[in-house]
Amino acid sequence: MTSTPPAITDAQREQARLIWDYHQMGQQLRPADVAIGLGSHDLGVATTTAGLYHQGLAKALVFTGGNSPTTAKVFPRGEAVHYAEHAITLGVPEHAIHVEPHAANTGQNIAFSRALLDQAGIHPTTVLLVTKPYMQRRSYATVRKVWPEVEVVCASEDLAFEDYVASIGDERLVVDMLVGDLQRVIEYPRLGFAVEQDMPGDVGAAYEALVASGFTSRLLT
Incomplete structure (x- = not known):
């Protein structure tokens, strides 16, 4: 029998929001070619x-x-x-x-x-x-x-974290995806796929905490 993953805690949700905010560049839209x-x-x-x-x-x-x-x-x-x-x-x-x-x-x-x-x-x-x-x-x-x-x-798409979770219908999956994308932001420059990005310390700490908590299904192996 497959066990049900534990519910996400408020602390984990806040860590996920930190990563969600970091992933978005917040750039001003302007006309482009x-x-x-x-x-x-x-x-x-x-x-x-x-x-x-x-x-x-x-x-x-x-x-x-x-x-x-x-x-x-x-x-x-x-x-x-x-x-x-x-x-x-x-x-x-x-x-x-x-x-x-x-x-x-x-x-x-x-x-x-x-x-x-x-x-x-x-x-x-x-x-x-x-x-x-x-x-x-x-x-x-x-x-x-x-x-x-x-x-x-x-x-x-202009969505808050909670609205995106609602659109996907699986909060744990969304957090896994956030963590997986952040790992790629960290690792891909070393592989020659992307340029390096500055990362605030609290975002890095949130990433490490979520990985330690088992949000790993979208990590590179």
């Missing part, structure tokens, strides 16, 4: 990207992403394809959308999007990068490494 929506399980990325188009903040959109074990059932034709279809239902004209359906990780999202735009004769100097709320910082660090020539501003 292109907006790139990074594929994932979260359709809110496509909704946010479409909203940026309607606000006049980007004239060209890229949706990037193939499939992963966590998205294959939800988006059987690939993340980018479903994102593009969703954006079209929200009123974005098809001619404004470029679809990159092959990327399998964040580095490929950026590199393949860059190549796709180059093929289309689009050479941006400014990029709006649209991600899940807790993936802003890692994505930003990846762009700075993979495509350092562009100026990048991160955007995501």
